[in-house]
Amino acid sequence: MAKKKAIKQSWAEPFKIKVVEPIKMTDRKHREKCAKEAGYNTFLLKSADVYIDLLTDSGTNAMSDYQWAGMMLGDEAYAGSKNFYHLWDNVKKYYGMPYFVPTHQGRAAEHMISKILIKEGDYIPGNMYFTTTRLHQELAGGTFVDVIIDEAHDPASEHPFKGNIDLKKLEKLVKEVGAKKIPYVSMAGPVNMAGGQPFSMKNLQEVRDFTKKHKIKLWFDATRACENAFFVKEREKGYQDKTIAQILKEMCKYFDGLWVSAKKDLLVNIGGFLATRDRKVYQEARNMVVVYEGLHTYGGLAGRDMEAMARGIEEMVEYENIRMRVKQVEYAGMQLAKYKIPMVQPYGGHAIFLDAKKFLRHIPQDQFPAQTLASEIYIDSGVRGMERGIVSAGRDPETGENRKPKLELVRLTFPRRVYTQSHIDVMVESIASVYEERKSIKGLKFVYEPKYLRFFQGKFEKL
DSSP states (O other), rough: OOOOEEEEEEEEOOOOOOOOOOOOOOOOOHHHHHHHHTTOOOOGGGGGGGOOOOOOOSSOOOOOHHHHHHTOOOOOOOSSSSSHHHHHHHHHHHHHSEEEEEEEEHHHHHHHHHHOOOOOOEEESSSSOOOOHHHHHTTTTTTEEBBBBBBOTTTTTOOOOTTOHHHHHHHHHHHEEEEOGOOOEESSSTTTTTTTTTOOOOHHHHHHHHHTTOOOOOEOOOTTTHHHHHHHHSSTTOOOTTTTTHHHHHHTTTTTTEEETSSSTTOOOOOOOEEESSSHHHHHHHHHHHHTTSSSSTTOOOOHHHHHHHHHHHHHOHHHHHHHHHHHHHHHHHHHTHHHHOOOOSSOSEEEEEEHHHHTTSOOGGGGGHHHHHHHHHHHSSSSOOSSHHHOOOTTTTTTBOOOSSOOOOEEOOOOTOHHHHHHHHHHHHHHHHHGGGGGOOOOEEEEEOOSSSHOOEEEEEE
């Protein structure tokens, strides 16, 4: 009788650990005190009081030995740093954009492109809002319009490309306001607020054809573009044999320009940039960066930071790096599914998103169920996630009323190359424990609400 062949399903991180950073374990009494002092806002917790930090993947990555070695080669000249030119070369090589302006992080690039392209009364359609992107668009005088497909607003939908733009919604907006009132279409991939959901290359091509026809620019939030490229490789016909670098380059060729928070894909702790094939926009951005960020050859960054970014671009397209990242999220989702935890489906590229509406069915949305759930998970185990729901959505600038998104989520985001499977298991057990006790949990009310981006600094108390 022939022996059965072993099924190889396990995977391991494509690196070994060289340096470790101790983290502190605390007891529940201490965490209750910390949560209350922070106004039940996980952003206001001290890092020293957090056990496993899944607040964000922005700037929280572990850099490689190759990147750290590059840090020692920082050219800290005020003008014309050699690290700037190395970074520019890699932006051209991997993103295919000829013009490039560095910034200290992504929202600085969002700010510049909004001020350059948007006029008072303009409309900016996009595949779901992102908090800082929409705010910059509004402050520039524009109005964001969501044109993502309906499936993106349904946590249970298994659509493989929930980040796709609905061409009918886009066409309806053009007919209503006119193409001249739309300076650009804003397309992100994967879509953070939808649960880390990608768009397909087919949809991107259709959007590009539409915008060309109507003479509308198309801009890309390419902050997590490599994750989108991975999903295209995994899910879209005709891309299985292409490399991540090839898919990324093809993706970018359809856009007039892009902005990036380098603190994600590029595996660094600080940095961002704007890149474009539009020389006029480039010249305006290069002039503007001097006002807001620093000279156009450093944009608020040290030379060593730009070198780490240049090397991070080379590493971010390595298949095993991006595969490990997405599979770590998938593992977390599969373990949580064993406890029937309500989550956004399919699992995202950078985070697990808990469906707080279903998790805490008894708490109405105006009592902030996602904010409540994030604080309860921290109190239970010291695991820090963040709210992505009514608090993040903010208030309508015209009516002053709370925006009530269909998605009320808690995001548990995995920094790149930081945590192990054991950390994920601790997180899963904690969430399962909170789920068992969910009926005893009460909601929250605001006691301090800042004017802009209230999820960062707002404070709450328990009802």
